[in-house]
Amino acid sequence: MPIEVITPQWPAPANVGAAITMRSGGCSRAPFDQSNLALHVQDDPExxxxxxxxxxxxxxxxxxxxxxxxxxxxxxxYASGADLPESSNAPQADGSYSDQPGAVCAVLTADCLPVLFCNRAGTQIAAVHAGWRGLCGGILRKTVATFYQSPDQLLVYLGPAIGPHVFEVGGEVLQAFLDQAQNPPHQQAIVNAFTARDSAGDKYLADLYALARAELQASGVRQIYGGDYCSYSDSERFYSFRREPKTGRNGSLIWLRE
Known part of the structure; x- marks a missing residue:
């Protein structure tokens, strides 16, 4: 049975393919049922x-x-589309990019934010895994810098991640993001992405989608789509590490058609 996917709704060029996998259609058994794509979560490798x-x-x-x-x-x-490593020797990285027709960039997530990039010309792509640490560390602005075109020529799609109503973090996470703000508007957008859970400021609800948009906008990106799922709340379609620590991973993929 084919693995079921979500096709991102964004105005990507016709030669850019993109898909986000759902849980249904694969052969993995509980608690990884059904379409787990990750080898590191103790699922049967076969x-x-x-x-x-x-x-x-x-x-x-x-x-x-x-x-x-x-x-x-x-x-x-960089994903060349050829000479792929064995799964046991996969590159240690949280994103890939390419300008090669036939190359397929992919990331795996279960609450972290998958982010897909392409340029309006349809000649470059990227896929990024952005948990709060990578997002705070600047992985999105680093990805923007891999493109030959200016940031206003890029399209970005935010895939399924843990939603803002359930992603609780400590005050140190807010401070870490504020320390990396690129300018005053970015700083204000970061503040707006956190909702205090207590008067002491020890617990917050964080909006990964809003933080990603703020980072991308501060980097000059204007065309940002997606950001309307919650992996934690939607157990039928998505894996969630916060919901079930022993679980599978959804895949987010983007490629240039040959």
Whole structure:
């Protein structure tokens, strides 16, 4: 059974393909049911590899995606579309970018924010895994810098992440973002993305989508889409590490058609 996917609704060029996987359609068993794509979560590796093959076939991908060893950092690697490493030797990075037709950039998430990029000309793409640490560390602005065009020529899609009504963090997270603000409007947007849970300021609800938009806008990006799912609340379609620490991972992919 083909893995079911969400097709991002954004005005990407016709030669740019993009998809976000849902839980249904694969062969993984509970608690990873059904379409887990991650090898590091203690799922049966044969099931994971079968799900990955299923995904390539059902989306008619030009090549195997460049799967990454994600570490909540800010490193981004180039995806050539050829000479892919074995899964056990996946690049340690939290994003990839490419200008090669046939290359497939991919990230895995279960509450963290997947972010897809392309330029209006349809000649460059990128996929980024942005947990709050990577987002705070500047992975989105680093990704913007990999494109040849100016930021106002980019399109960005924010995939399914934990929603702002359930993502509780400490006050140190707010301060970490404020320390990295690029300008006063960015600083104010960061403040607006946090809602205090107590009078002491020890607990906040954080809006990853708003923080990503603020970072992208401060970096000059104007065309930002998506940001309307909650992985934590939607157990039928998405995995969530905060909901179930032993769980699978959804995939977010983008590629240049040959």
């Amino acid at each position: 099931h994971v590899l079968a799900n990955r093959r299923n995904l390539v076939e059902s989306l008619n991908l030009p090549t195997e995606p460049l799967w990454l060893d994600q570490v909540h950092g800010t490193d981004i690697v």
